[in-house]
Every structure is written in structure tokens, then in C-alpha cells.
Amino acid sequence: MRLYHGSNIAIDNINLAMCRPYKDFGQGFYLTDIEEQAEKMAIRVAKIYGQSPILNVYEIDDNFKDLNNLRIKNFGIWTTEEWAKFVMNNRSRAFMDVQDVLCNKDNKYDIVIGPVADDNMALLFRQYENEIIDFETLLKGMIYKKTSSQYSFHTEKSVKLLRKVMSRNV
Template identity: 25%
Template sequence: MANDLTIYHGSQQLVETPQFGVGKPYNDYGQGFYCTESPELAKEWACPVKNDGYCNCYELHLDDLQMMRLTHGEFNILSWLAILLTHRRFDISSPVAQGARDYILSHFLPDTSGVDVMIGYRADDSYFSFAEDFVSNTISLRDLNMSMQLGTLGEQIVLLSKRSFGHIEFTGYEVADYREYYYKRFERDQKARADYARRKKTLQQLTEDIFILDIIREGMDNDDPRLRLQLSL
């Protein structure tokens, strides 16, 4: 149907009936059911260890569901980062990182009340390290935004509300062979790291580059045109 979305969940288990309230609360967007529109990515996520996994397939019926897409419209990379800071465990031991966390949460955290389904970047190890570098004032906003395109780690679709679990229908599965997908997962993350390392070595700071300390000192918020310019470079 036109308002249905085919999504995939990679797991070491066959998941015919996803359960609300199951999962780790410190995942990227909190407790929820994490999926992707890419069966290849789901097969990689299904093989974090050297065991075969399952690429579970579903139809998500979107009618009457409230969706938030963090990579489009009024939201930007700082909206994604604020949600990540809410749930994930960052290295924020330095005063700069502590101040950055507090400012990002107070100025860029979207209102997620009533959201049934969240769509945004997946913070695999490499992406998570990029976010930590920005919070620590090591890289600029422009570099963070561009770094999120490295390694093609893709977006994830997360069912958050109890209501959303009533809109998902299991349609089948494929076995993910770890002999292929365990190594593909590793190679994708390593590619993102390698691309990032090469980029850091050749960074040419632009005069208009903005770092988190600049954002704090200038009191910038989500509607600031300077941030929009950075994110469009």
C-alpha cells in the first residue's frame, strides 16, 4: 500500500512479534525497535559476532502514526546530537564537553512527546566518535555534518511508542551468513573511520567554520542563520 514502509530488523534472533518495552534504554534514541530500509544493512547488524543472524522483514503501516525525521525539514545534525546525548554514554569528563552537552540539550533537543516513529542517523562506533569530537570542540559543525556521510552507515527507523507496535506486520526473513556480513559490518565501520582520519589530516579550516564553543559564546539556537549556512556548505 502507498502508506506502508518495508523495513528490516537485523538480529541474532527471529523476531516475528516485536515487543514494546524491550531493548536497551541507552540506545541512540532510547528504548525502541530499531530497523532500516536496507536489507543489506540489516544483515550486517544481524552479525555483530561470528554467528549467523536473521534479517527480519516487516511492513510498517504509517497511517495515524506521528513520525519525526531528524535529517529533514526543521531538524539538523544538532537535533540528532541532542537526542543522542540524552541516551548514549559520552566521554564528557572535560569542562568544555560538559558545557557543550548542557548547551546542546537546552537549545537543540526536539520535543519528542507524541512521536511514534523516529528516523535518523545510526551512531555506530565511528559516527559516535565523530559526535564526541564535536562535543569536545575538536571538529567544527561543518566537519561533523560532512563526516556523517562517510562510510554510508545509513539511517535507522525506530518504533518508540506502544501504538507504533500495533502498526507493524512481520512478512518473512532471510538468514544473514556471518561469513559475509560480519566482515562487511566491520569493513563499513573501518571505512568510515579511515575516511574520517584522512579528512582530519587534510582539514583546511574555513574562516566561517563554527565550533561548539562559538555556538555557546554567541548564544546560537536552531534558527540561527549562521548555523544554517554551515550546514549547507
């Protein structure tokens, strides 16, 4: 399986310490199986931080989800209530219950797979957190919405499964 990471640099060695916290699935290295999505991210990152947009391409064995030594949280391709709570908990600087199964701030999951919380989702989350809307309204705004895809790698054990194929300009 091919996975793609959009950036403004070629990434030959993944350094988890360089990854930002408070992301959808926690601090980790994020990829997608959708090449166009990664290309758009590369363009966005290059505009924000400078340099040129780069697409980093990796491969991972198709059966990686079957490995017994990995803890994988797979939300599938649809937004759900469980997914929404997981993303909100990981994004929140105030959420401290890291033992919660709907949180990955402690990297309890080696790999997390699921939809991306796009700008519309982020707006819904902010409205909920600011008590402008209730949880039911949040759910109505997002349930069954098919979004883009992300695979996040949170531990050295999981990163070692990725094999760099190439980097190319977008």
C-alpha cells in the first residue's frame, strides 16, 4: 500500500519528536492513501512555511493491520460520534484524561486511521467547545459525512513499517 505525506521538505528519516501535538489523532507522523490530498497539503505547508511543495511517498505492507504487536485504532472512512470525541480530546490542550480510550496523547495507539477533521469540522468543534451548539447539533453536522483519509503513526515501532519510496516536487 502506498501512503503519501505532503510537506515543504523531503523526509527520509521520520522524527516523531518533530511532529506537532494537538493534532486529530495526537502527536504523530500523518499520511494519506490519497495522493491528491497529500499534494494539496504540500502546497499549503509550503505557502505557510516557505520552500517548495514536496510529496513524500512511502510503502507499507498491505497486511499491517493484521500484525499482533501493533495497537491500531481504525475509525474507517466515515465520521462518527466516537471519532468526533477522539479528535476533540486530542486537539484540546485542556483535556488531561490521557488514560481515556478516546485519547491518544499518551500514544496508546501505534497507528490511528480515519477521516480528517477538515475546516468545517474544526468550526463545529469550536462551536461546541464554546457552548454555541450542543453535542447533538455537532453530531447532526458531521455524522455520516465521508471525508478525506489519514493514517497517523505514533511510535517508533509503527514508523519502522514505512519504507521510503521517493520524494518529488508537486
